Amino acid sequence: xxxxxxxxxxDGVAALEGAIAPERPALPLAVLAEITHRCPLxxxxxxxxVELERSNAELSTDEWKRVISELAGLGxxxxxFSGGEPTARRDLVELVAHxxxxxxxxxxxxxxxxxxxxxxxxxxxxxxNHVQISFQDSDERIANRVAGYKDAHRKKLAVAGMVRAAxxxxxxxxxxxxxxxxxxxxMIQMSIELGAARMEVxxxxxxxxxxxNRAQLMPTVEQLDEATRVVEEARERLHxxxxxxxxxxxxxxxxxxxxxxxxxxxxxxxxxxxKILPCHxxxxxxxxxxxxxxxxxxxxxxxxxxxxxxxRGTSWMPKPCQGCEMAEIDWGGCRCQxxxxxxxxxNTDPACELSPRHQEIFQMAKAESEADERRFLYRNFAxxxxxxxxxxxx
Amino acid sequence: xxxxxxxxxxxxxxxRVVITVNSKPALPSFVRxxxxxxxxxxxxxxxxxxLVPDETAVEIVQMCDGVKTVRDLVDELAKKYNADRAxxxxxxxxxxxxxxxxxxxxxxxxxx
Ligand code: SF4
Ligand code: SF4
Numbered sequence: 081x082x083x084x085x086x087x088x089x090x091d092g093v094a095a096l097e098g099a100i101a102p103e104r105p106a107l108p109l110a111v112l113a114e115i116t117h118r119c120p121l122x123x124x125x126x127x128x129x130v131e132l133e134r135s136n137a138e139l140s141t142d143e144w145k146r147v148i149s150e151l152a153g154l155g156x157x158x159x160x161f162s163g164g165e166p167t168a169r170r171d172l173v174e175l176v177a178h179x180x181x182x183x184x185x186x187x188x189x190x191x192x193x194x195x196x197x198x199x200x201x202x203x204x205x206x207x208x209n210h211v212q213i214s215f216q217d218s219d220e221r222i223a224n225r226v227a228g229y230k231d232a233h234r235k236k237l238a239v240a241g242m243v244r245a246a247x248x249x250x251x252x253x254x255x256x257x258x259x260x261x262x263x264x265x266x267m268i269q270m271s272i273e274l275g276a277a278r279m280e281v282x283x284x285x286x287x288x289x290x291x292x293n294r295a296q297l298m299p300t301v302e303q304l305d306e307a308t309r310v311v312e313e314a315r316e317r318l319h320x321x322x323x324x325x326x327x328x329x330x331x332x333x334x335x336x337x338x339x340x341x342x343x344x345x346x347x348x349x350x351x352x353x354x355k356i357l358p359c360h361x362x363x364x365x366x367x368x369x370x371x372x373x374x375x376x377x378x379x380x381x382x383x384x385x386x387x388x389x390x391x392r393g394t395s396w397m398p399k400p401c402q403g404c405e406m407a408e409i410d411w412g413g414c415r416c417q418x419x420x421x422x423x424x425x426x427n428t429d430p431a432c433e434l435s436p437r438h439q440e441i442f443q444m445a446k447a448e449s450e451a452d453e454r455r456f457l458y459r460n461f462a463x464x465x466x467x468x469x470x471x472x473x474x
Numbered sequence: 475x476x477x478x479x480x481x482x483x484x485x486x487x488x489x490r491v492v493i494t495v496n497s498k499p500a501l502p503s504f505v506r507x508x509x510x511x512x513x514x515x516x517x518x519x520x521x522x523x524x525l526v527p528d529e530t531a532v533e534i535v536q537m538c539d540g541v542k543t544v545r546d547l548v549d550e551l552a553k554k555y556n557a558d559r560a561x562x563x564x565x566x567x568x569x570x571x572x573x574x575x576x577x578x579x580x581x582x583x584x585x586x
Contacts, residue, residue, distance in 0.1 A: 109524045155512025157524055185506060185519040209504050210521040249504040249577075251521055277577035278521060320490030320575040325522075 105345045105392070107382055110158035111151055112189075112349040114360065115144065115175070119165035121191050122228030122458035122465075123216065125255055125290040125297055128164060129363040132461050137353040141171040143374070145178045147350065150378050152182035162189040164352070173202045180207025187212060189253075192239040193232050200239075200246050211243045212251040212280075218266035226260065228458045228467075237274070244275040251278040257297035258449055261307055268314050272322055279322055281311055283329035287361040287416045289459045296456055298449040304332055330431035331445040335406065336413025337431070343415055344388035356381045358388055361416040365425045391415050391425070398427060400434040491574040491581050493544060495563065498583035499570050500540030505578045507535055520578050531569055540582035544570065 117132040139147065148159065159179045166172055167190055179186050187210045188203065213236055217223035223233035243250045252271040256264060264281070271279040283304075284290045284297045299307070311326045318324070330337050340347050344358045351357060354373040362370065368387040382388065390396065394407045401412040412418075413429025421430045421441055430437035456467040493499060501507060506519040507527075516532045518525040527535060537547050548566055552559045573579040 110522075155510070157508065157510065157517065157519055183508075185508075187521055209506070209519075212521070247503065249502070249521065320492075323576055 107154050107156065107379065108347050109156060110160065110347070111156050112160040112162050112347075112360070113144070113147075114162050114164060114349060114351055115139075115166050115172070116169050116352050117164040117461075118168040119163055119191065119459075120168070120193055120229060121165070121232060122460055123226060123255070123289070124228075124293040124456040124458060125257065125284040126459040127285070127288055127290070127360045128459070129288050129361070130292065130463070131363070132164075133352045134461070138169075139352065139354045139373070141174060143354065144171075144175050147354070147373050147378070148175065148179045148184065149182055150373075152179075152184055154379055157185060158187065159184040160187045160189055162349075165191050165194060167194040167199065173199075173206045176203055176208050177206035180209075185209050190214070191227070191232070191236070193229065193235045195239045195242070197242050197246075200242050200248070204246050204248060208248065210249050210251070212253055213240055213243070214253045214255065215267065215270070216255070217260045218263045218270040219260075222260055222263070225467075226456070228456070240274040240276075249278075250274065250276045251280060252276040253280045253282065255282050255284055256299075256307060257284045258299045258303060258452075259297065259454065261299055261303045264307055264310050265314075268310070268318075268322075268324070272318065276322060278325070280325045280327070281307070282325075282327040283307075285327075285329070285361070285414075285417075286331070287364045287420050289457075289464070291364075291420055292457050292464065294445075295448040295451065295453045298331070298445050299329065300449040301332060301446060303449075304329065330413070330417075330429075331441060333431055334433040335431075336410050336417075336429040338410045339414035339417075339429075342411035343391040344382075345392065345411070348382065348388075356385065356388070358391075359416065362387075364416050365419045367419075367425065396426060400432075401428050404434070491577075491579065491584065493567055493570045493574050493579070493581065495543065495545040495548070495567075496583060497544050497570075497581040498540050498542065499538040499544065499547075499574075499579050500582050501535065501538060501578070502580050507532070518578070520576070525578075530565075534566060534569060535573075538570075538579070540580075543583065 116135065116138055117128050118135060151159065161172065161176065166188060176186055186208050188208055189212045192213045215223065215236055216226035220233045224230060240250060252274060254267045268279065286294050290297060311324055315324050340359045348356050348358055349360050350373065355370040356373065356378065357363060357370055370387050371381045371385045397407060397412050401407050413431055415425045417431060418427045418429045419425035422437060428435040430441040432438060455469055457464045458467060508517050508519050510517045516527060518527055534547060537550065544566060548559055548563050551562050570579055
């Protein structure tokens with residue numbers, strides 16, 4: 081059975097949140113597939129692992145089709161095509177058509193720079209249900225600089241228009257950090273003008289590439305407070321016009337985020353080479369081995385994989401999580417963050433005020449944000465390239 | 475509707491849909507009422523979420539064909555359940571407005 085939470089008092093409609101049995105959760109309703117790590121952009125906060133998977137390791141068209149059919153057969157309802165840049169794969173239309181025929185609701189999570197009217201029409205024809213486009217800023221110069229790609233912003237604006245013209249619903253995803261937060265009101269306005277029905281304002285989460293760029297991205301405490309105020313004000317003012325989802329950075333929080341709704345509990349994603357991961361950053365935990373759809377049935381991996389079982393439920397928890405009244409609410413926070421900051425994924429997430437490391441982490445974040453280092457390490461297959469300050473991309 | 479690309483700034487803006495008894499509600503193309511065979515129940519598929527309507531909500535959403543007005547829906551329900559029209563009207567409007575505010579419902583009767 082699944083846990084159901086009401087999302088409105090009078091609507092008779094509840095949002096499904098996933099499985100209830102903590103140690104043996106049912107298969108998720110939605111799956112995210114990173115069908116490739118290739119991407120023309122170089123965002124310094126990219127959630128992909130620092131060790132990107134090369135194209136020759138990617139699942140083939142037939143393998144992805146098999147995976148999609150398998151998921152539909154297991155009762156999965158939604159399939160998110162993500163990456164890297166999913167449109168970098170030539171077989172995307174074929175895969176969307178396959179998912180759509182299998183009865184799955186399909187979503188494309190894209191940077192948009194490789195799309196045009198023709199490709200969009202083909203995707204729509206294939207049955208695509210929804211498009212999410214990431215924006216780096218509302219200011220063209222900063223947007224292109226963050227993306228590490230000339231002309232990215234103008235292309236994104238154009239493609240967003242095409243998405244709406246094709247009659248497809250649009251979500252704008254804005255990743256925010258110290259170097260673009262001053263434009264948050266303009267980014268909200270931009271989303272409205274683009275005709276987006278939904279916007280995600282997501283503070284950078286610090287693992288993978290973002291961890292390498294933490295000092296360059298960490299907001300100040302004042303910026304965070306201001307951003308929260310801006311979002312709350314906009315939500316009220318724009319009620320019914322645009323839905324704004326807000327992801328806060330937890331270094332400054334008192335309690336950790338309920339990461340992925342709990343490890344291996346309501347969600348998994350599939351890496352380009354077919355590994356089943358409890359979250360997109362899980363491979364940053366280098367002590368774990370994840371199983372691949374190439375070697376096992378998906379249902380078996382979900383139930384039996386050692387890596388997925390390792391931090392399921394509450395029995396693995398150390399103090400202060402063990403016995404804490406929040407244990408089944410936040411599930412001890414984020415394993416990737418625990419690993420990145422303490423070297424052991426089995427520790428309490430230091431974002432929690434009750435963690436012995438919390439004060440230290442909070443002070444570090446504050447000091448980094450105030451030092452205001454700006455030069456990015458760009459994401460690429462070469463392990464990263466430093467931004468050239470005298471030769472800006474834009 | 476608001477699909478056509480336009481050079482006028484703001485012409486593309488998604489406007490709040492206000493549901494009244496004269497509205498002709500319908501699910502937009504990206505919102506799908508789907509019978510989930512694996513779990514034998516109805517779900518509403520929307521971006522990033524799966525919604526589970528209760529029995530009454532399923533019945534109402536199934537009636538939202540973009541032709542019938544909310545008044546028609548209320549009439550049908552009042553007759554079927556032999557219940558008070560005013561009470562049903564309040565419930566139906568609240569439920570539909572909530573869906574509309576999440577952009578999961580459109581009004582085919584609204585002047586564009
Ligand atoms: S975050 Fe940026 S670099 Fe990473 S996949 Fe998305 S668009 Fe590409
Ligand atoms: S101690 Fe653990 S379970 Fe308790 S609030 Fe902190 S992270 Fe959550």
